Amino acid sequence: MGFDDIIGQTEIVNTLKRAVKNDHAGHAYVFSGPEGIGKGMMAEAFARQLLCLDADAPERCEGCTACRLLDEGTNPDFIVIRPSGSSIGIDEIRGIQSDIIIKPLYSRRKVYVIVNADLMTVQAQNCLLKILEEPPRYAVIILTVSNYNALLETIRSRTIRYNFKRNSIEEVTGLLRERFGSSLKGIDFIAAYSGGIIGTALKLAESEEFISLRDRTIDMVFRIANSGLDAIFDIYDFFDENKDNINTVLDIMQMVYRDIMLLKTNQKENMLINYDKKDIILSNADAFTVQKLIRNIELVEQTYRNLKYNANFQLSIEAMLMKLQED
Structure with a gap:
């Protein structure tokens, strides 16, 4: 070394x-x-x-x-x-x-x-x-x-x-491409999610569980937007199954909402954190207004804080899901 x-x-x-x-x-x-x-x-x-x-x-x-x-x-x-x-x-x-x-x-x-x-x-x-x-x-x-x-x-x-300062997203992305090649799934997302910490980025890139959780969370975000209140309890099961990784799930949700907002405000597609998921994001963007996206981000952040201070998990998640489905 x-x-x-x-x-x-x-x-x-x-x-x-x-x-x-x-x-x-x-x-x-x-x-x-x-x-x-x-x-x-x-x-x-x-x-x-x-x-x-x-x-x-x-x-x-x-x-x-x-x-x-x-x-x-x-x-x-x-x-x-x-x-x-x-x-x-x-x-x-x-x-x-x-x-x-x-x-x-x-x-x-x-x-x-x-x-x-x-x-x-x-x-x-x-x-x-x-x-x-x-x-x-x-x-x-x-x-x-x-x-x-x-x-x-x-x-x-x-x-x-x-x-030690956090590395730039470009530095992390460059290392990931060097180590894993351009075919690494979600390379831009991993670089952004790592927060500029290369050790974290390398662990995430090698974790099939993390990549799978990200895919399922993105699908769940759009399922919430496209279903009614009657589906809340089924959707809740996803959160319950991933209770030990709830902070990661909430982080991914906020990043997805942020990406949709970029598209709604006519920003360049290459600015998306989830760039490799741009097609599914584009196809579902009409389900959101900018105001709703801002509110959703705040809701997820509030849920994160509630859980941090030991609020009841089921009540907190179910309340968030119901509010996320409101127009």
């Missing part, structure tokens, strides 16, 4: 490259951002550059001992700490404390990556703080976190933070 494998995050990549090239790497970093944004990939790419024995080597050095052992997963100068269960305890950090006093065996540096460091207990964080107060000159510690504020202020003040 090298910097060239990372999509987006150009500013961070360039800054870390310069730090290695100029031998100005800090002792402790925090990579923060949502899950799946690429923090782990960046940590591994940064570690590779820090550990490489050949300062003039191209990014993908495959000749030096340090890089070869890193590829094999046996480089003792590269240590990764992951949560055990739902947290990272003090024993794992004490392991770093014991190991860090041993000088590197193959490189000029030792690199420690603590994955999901925001799951460290307070005791573990206090133990890490002692390490950060006087780290050996050869040690680099990288924390990846989704919740930066979960770290103690004393740790935050002793680390260099890089906050």
Whole structure:
């Protein structure tokens, strides 16, 4: 894994490259951002550059001992700490404390990556703080976190933070086309639904269940629009069957209504999130007015909020369905 494998995050990549090239790497970093944004990939790419024995080597050095052992997963100068269960305890950090006093065996540096460091207990964080107060000159510690504020202020003040930005839809779409080809079903929808998080996009692209749920949700949206109140209870069964994925269902519904609104307001078809479904969207667009679409989006959003605050599932869904069918 090298910097060239990372999509987006150009500013961070360039800054870390310069730090290695100029031998100005800090002792402790925090990579923060949502899950799946690429923090782990960046940590591994940064570690590779820090550990490489050949300062003039191209990014993908495959000749030096340090890089070869890193590829094999046996480089003792590269240590990764992951949560055990739902947290990272003090024993794992004490392991770093014991190991860090041993000088590197193959490189000029030792690199420690603590994955999901925001799951460290307070005791573990206090133990890490002692390490950060006087780290050996050869040690680099990288924390990846989704919740930066979960770290103690004393740790935050002793680390260099890089906050990862969401990738553009174009960047995500480009990666999906590269990985899966242009034939990937719903590629524009997946890129938009991922919210600019490449890890999420890759998972969705590989999930047949997600693609199927999207297809059935789109069909259900138009079934609601084209049926009467007597069909509500049958339609409700769809929501009940997908209760565990209700947030996804509601998200897809809002995206469909948004696409119809684009068509109703004479926007370009290539702006549709569900571009591959444009034919079925076009054929059903006359069932909606712009005012009804705005109201439907608000109804779905209100249902989402109600369920978030533990409202009764059946009553909330049935109320939404009845209102969605009103003219």
